[in-house]
Amino acid sequence: MSFDYDLLVIGAGSGGLAASKRAASYGAKVAIAETDLVGGTCVIRGCVPKKLMVYASSFASQYHYAEAYGWSAIQPQFSWPKLIAAIDAEVNRLSRLHISLLEKAGVDLILGHAQFVDEHRLQVGDRQVTAAKILIAAGGRPIKLPIPGGELAITSREMFHLPEQPQRFAVIGGGYIGCEFAGILRSLGSEVTQIIRRDRILQGFDQELREAVQTGMSQLGVQFRTGVTVERIDQTETGLQLSYSDGSQQIVDQVLMATGREPWLEGLDLDAAGVAIEGRRIAVDAWSRTNQPHIFAVGDCTDRVNLTPVAIAEGRAFADTEFGQKPRQISYENIASAVFSQPEACSVGLSEEAAKAEYGEERIRVYRSRFRPMFYTLPQAEERVLMKLVVETESDRVLGAHMVGKDAAEIIQSVAIAVTMGATKADFDATMALHPTSAEEFVTMP
Structure with a gap:
């Protein structure tokens, strides 16, 4: 049987974009179907616009702190409509950029809702498309509590x-x-x-x-x-x-x-393709393969680890395996996660509680540091930092690193490399500190 495409991807979010471009780079004929702006939750209504809002909100304190550093006091005014308009413009710019990247990669973008007709055929908008392999990267959506009102x-x-x-x-x-x-x-x-x-x-x-x-x-x-x-x-x-x-x-x-959020499977008609569901998610194996050997799924619709970098990694691993003759699986250990709360928080590896549950309390030692970052000393602000290392005593291996405070995510990203490589507390101690920084506390904890 001949097909319109070697690969059809459902969903132009992080995982779908990564998979389609990587598969096309190996010579596959690829199309991607999307009903919304190109970019997915992260770009359109998630990580990117939210982080821009975080940046906007941070200026409220910066104006006040500046006075302690010799700047004249001012009375700033904030415009919510101006911020929303600026964010919307940036989201649309990024969506157009992703479309141009698809064009450069040779991936056909088909605008419309994708619905299975059978195992190899989908209705996308007003046309039917067939593909030898299909990747579902439909993402997730927020859910509401079922309460009156x-x-x-x-x-x-x-x-x-x-x-x-x-x-x-x-x-x-x-x-x-x-x-x-x-x-x-x-x-x-x-x-x-x-x-x-x-x-x-x-x-x-x-x-x-x-x-x-x-x-x-x-x-x-x-x-x-x-x-x-x-x-x-x-x-x-x-x-x-x-x-x-x-x-x-x-x-x-x-x-x-x-x-909470759930996989967004509505309207896909997975039954028409015989794709199995476990609870609310698409069931896949370690190769992101569903129960149908030619149908795969990555990202939030599989409800494994619902993070943008994970979806990208899953999509690229799928393409490498199926089209690049480079079979590989994704490791879900030591995935760093950030919360852009105020104060900011970030972790990689095991929490103290998880480490003690897995190794036993007697084999876990915790190193921590709490302090006020230098930036806040002149304003005499109450901002504090918590840094924490969770270490397994027999091997001296760092099982987890955690931080709350200014620049937590930027700092933990580098620490995550060491944790992933299996660094020991002795390795951290042997690393010369970069002074004066908050990050140096991770290599100077006694």
Whole structure:
């Protein structure tokens, strides 16, 4: 049977773009189908626009800190519509850039929703396309709590298109998305309440890191409602009324539900191709292969490790294996993760709790440092840094590194190289410090 393409990719996000261009570089005839702007969640309504918002919010304190360094006091004014317009322009620029990169790579872009007709045939918009191999890179989407009035809340998808800055802002959820937007809005001057069912944010991260971030966010002015849930949301004349499980109520201007994400499989008609689903995700093996030998899936739709660099790595590994005669799998160990909260947090490797559970408490030693970075000394700000190394005593190997504070992600990215290579605490100690920096604390912990 002859096919229109050697490879058809469903979804022009991080994983799909990486896979399509890499496969085309090996001589494959490739097409990619997309219903939205090219770039996926990260570029359109995720990592990129969110980080731009983080940068914007950071200037609120910078103006104040500058006075301690001899700069004249000014009264800055912030324009939410101007920020949103600038972010939207950048998102569209990046989307056009990705389209041009596809063109240069020789990948055909087909605009339209892709739906399986059978194992090798898909309906994309108003045309049918056949392919020898198919890669599903459909991504994920935010989910809402099924509560009365839940439709009145927004998700992270809508955050970048609000016409006005909400002055009273509530965040439901204690994950990284909720923490990041809570910090952004609070730094921009909004009253922010973050509602979490537990007593701590960032479930799954190192316990000390979680405590340090929550303390820092509280000092920033974020109000936490812990141990409660939102039972319903009602529209009133003065705003959105939240009704809590403890019987209390609160009026806000906007509610963000940051209550998790799920694979976006709606409308793919996977049954028509016989693709197996496990729960809400596409089931794949270590080679990103589904139960159909010619159909593969990468990225958030597989719900393995839902991070942009992971999706890119999975997509490239798939292309190398299937079209480049360079078979390889992805390792999911020691993947660094960052939370661009305020304060910022970043980790690589095992948390203290996970290390003790795996190796035993007696075989784990923890090194830590807490201090105020030099940048904040003249303003006499309360900003603090936590740095932490988790070490297995018998081998002296560093199992995990964690940081909360200024430039955490930039610093941990380099530390992650050492952790991935299996560096020991002695290797860290033998590394000459770069002074004066915050990063030097990782190689000078006694």
